[in-house]
Amino acid sequence: MCIHQLNLLAASNNLPISNFLGKQHPIEAHHLSSICDIMEKAMVNGDTCIIRCILVVFQVVFKFFFSPQTERNRDIVRRSGLLLWQLLMAPRDQICSEIQKEVCLAISSGLNILYPGEAEINNLLKLVLTEGENRNSGLSQLRDVILTNLAEQLQNNRFGSEEDEHYRLNDELLHYILKIVVRESCVLITKCQTVSKDDFQRLLSTVPAASSCLRYLMAVQNHLLSNTILIKPDDNDDSDSSLQGETLKVQELKTSILSLATQILTGCDEVLEMLQQVTTALINSDISDREQRLKGLEQITKATMLGHLLPVLLTSLMHPNLQTLTMADALMPQLVQLVLYTSQTALLLKTQSPVFSELNSSPSCAPEQKGKQLPDERMLEEKEEPGFLTGLKIPAPWAAGKTVETVHPVRDNYKFKETVHIPGARCLYLRFDNRCSSQYDYDKLVIYAGPSTNSRKVAEYGGNTLGYGSRSVLGTGWPKDLVKVEGDTVTFSFEMRSGREHNTPDKAMWGFACTVRAQESSEDVSGGLPFLVDLALGLSVLACSMLRILYNGPEITKDEETCQELLRSKLLQRCQWQVEANGVISPALTPSPSPLPLTIEEDREFTYPSDVLVPPVGHYFDLPRIRLPPGIMIKLREISGRARPQFRPSIK
Numbered sequence: 001m002c003i004h005q006l007n008l009l010a011a012s013n014n015l016p017i018s019n020f021l022g023k024q025h026p027i028e029a030h031h032l033s034s035i036c037d038i039m040e041k042a043m044v045n046g047d048t049c050i051i052r053c054i055l056v057v058f059q060v061v062f063k064f065f066f067s068p069q070t071e072r073n074r075d076i077v078r079r080s081g082l083l084l085w086q087l088l089m090a091p092r093d094q095i096c097s098e099i100q101k102e103v104c105l106a107i108s109s110g111l112n113i114l115y116p117g118e119a120e121i122n123n124l125l126k127l128v129l130t131e132g133e134n135r136n137s138g139l140s141q142l143r144d145v146i147l148t149n150l151a152e153q154l155q156n157n158r159f160g161s162e163e164d165e166h167y168r169l170n171d172e173l174l175h176y177i178l179k180i181v182v183r184e185s186c187v188l189i190t191k192c193q194t195v196s197k198d199d200f201q202r203l204l205s206t207v208p209a210a211s212s213c214l215r216y217l218m219a220v221q222n223h224l225l226s227n228t229i230l231i232k233p234d235d236n237d238d239s240d241s242s243l244q245g246e247t248l249k250v251q252e253l254k255t256s257i258l259s260l261a262t263q264i265l266t267g268c269d270e271v272l273e274m275l276q277q278v279t280t281a282l283i284n285s286d287i288s289d290r291e292q293r294l295k296g297l298e299q300i301t302k303a304t305m306l307g308h309l310l311p312v313l314l315t316s317l318m319h320p321n322l323q324t325l326t327m328a329d330a331l332m333p334q335l336v337q338l339v340l341y342t343s344q345t346a347l348l349l350k351t352q353s354p355v356f357s358e359l360n361s362s363p364s365c366a367p368e369q370k371g372k373q374l375p376d377e378r379m380l381e382e383k384e385e386p387g388f389l390t391g392l393k394i395p396a397p398w399a400a401g402k403t404v405e406t407v408h409p410v411r412d413n414y415k416f417k418e419t420v421h422i423p424g425a426r427c428l429y430l431r432f433d434n435r436c437s438s439q440y441d442y443d444k445l446v447i448y449a450g451p452s453t454n455s456r457k458v459a460e461y462g463g464n465t466l467g468y469g470s471r472s473v474l475g476t477g478w479p480k481d482l483v484k485v486e487g488d489t490v491t492f493s494f495e496m497r498s499g500r501e502h503n504t505p506d507k508a509m510w511g512f513a514c515t516v517r518a519q520e521s522s523e524d525v526s527g528g529l530p531f532l533v534d535l536a537l538g539l540s541v542l543a544c545s546m547l548r549i550l551y552n553g554p555e556i557t558k559d560e561e562t563c564q565e566l567l568r569s570k571l572l573q574r575c576q577w578q579v580e581a582n583g584v585i586s587p588a589l590t591p592s593p594s595p596l597p598l599t600i601e602e603d604r605e606f607t608y609p610s611d612v613l614v615p616p617v618g619h620y621f622d623l624p625r626i627r628l629p630p631g632i633m634i635k636l637r638e639i640s641g642r643a644r645p646q647f648r649p650s651i652k
Contacts, residue, residue, distance in 0.1 A: 104146075122172075189297070283351070294349060298530060314538045332546050343388055346533045402516045415496070431515045437465075446493045459475075459479075
């Protein structure tokens, strides 16, 4: 156990022992061979104590003291790997769980030594990911240990580094991991319906606990998203090669995020479908603890990929670096489907809440209540059906209010100015602290209804009633009730003009503190929304943002900005453009009819000759001819001053 403790201490990179062990000379092959001999003898004799000690020795040796450079060393490594694999695949009745855990730790510590090369590691991971749940419990435990270690290492590395390529698995393995996460999430949600009452209570006490596969996906997602959002070019290196390298890195990051986001949203779609089925089944069941299970279902859902992966992904996709046309075009169909699933499931759960039950009373009471309905309720009934937001208060950043205050106490020549802006507020309500005071009444606070001191003055307060300084207050004194300010912006300006007298205590120069709210009541409405409702709103906001990107289309290029005047030309707008096979845009052979009014003499229907559809013969023809209507030609001749050529008939 001393060796085991030494191994745990050495795992920390910040301790001196880690540097000490890392500088030791590699162990010789015959020493490792002797360790294997001891392990084989202990396995034959069934000595679990010796086996466990040797497994801990393997962990230390693989991590610090061994380097398989020679052929003999590689033979010893293969022998060690066979011994470890033999213990891992032993039947459960022949090996205890503690030894199995140590075997997994030993293999994980020597992963790069036992399985040199990316192909061998990928084959091992593919085996434990595909067969871990079916063949042997040791494989699933090995999978958990390896993925946990990879997740921890991935969080400490920057995108594009050499270690990043090692810790971030390929798309095929990520697909296997995602399938396991989806299956675990569906199984967890299904247990809300199938397990007994006692088991359900125990289940609630164990969540949210993320599995190793889910933890690894979280690490990969956070690794990619954080690097995409936080990546910054090197200010000291403005060379073309540096800029090109940063651009390629950003593009690679966005491609990886798009691939991962697509897979995560697809998995969430499957989990939400299962959640909707379980919710419907619980509502229609006659289980005695149905209400408790429906309430606990939301807590269980937070422990799945819906709670650990989706909220972070939705928030990150709102960042400007990821608000691209490519992202919107690829993710929009899945976002719409997820919005439907979450809103429908949230509405199903809403039907079981007391608020909704009051709105949807029993049919027997309907005639009596219908006559007593308020106008707003009748309007709601006529215009729309109650949705999953019925009866819920949407949390707002300004619900708790914003506190504006000076230092306490204020000092000589102290000045304070601050503006509070709450978008969308019709008026603001100010509540002052009962300790507000200043030395003299001209040491005052002035409030303005606007963004600056040039705005309309609302009120001014100053002085104290404590018997110090002026022994009076400005006007009616510091307000005890709410102060209403019209508009969504208020500015505070405070100035300490007098010098502090020697007998004035701190409480007489306390300054001021004021809480600004957009609502008159001070009730707390920031407790948060139900998880599925919050998820549905987040998905809706992201879907609307992506829809706006799709509607706006590609960004205007520099060439288009340069040619704005030409593109606005009505002459070009009269042409009918077509795309050639090579992607080049050129005027069509058949121009569109003129949208401009013709002159009075020529205000008649204009038809194009059929010969314009046939290109002229000869090598001189480079661009198709555009036949303009006579009205335009007459105006062009008037502007240019050139008359229409006269053709004389030929005399035969």
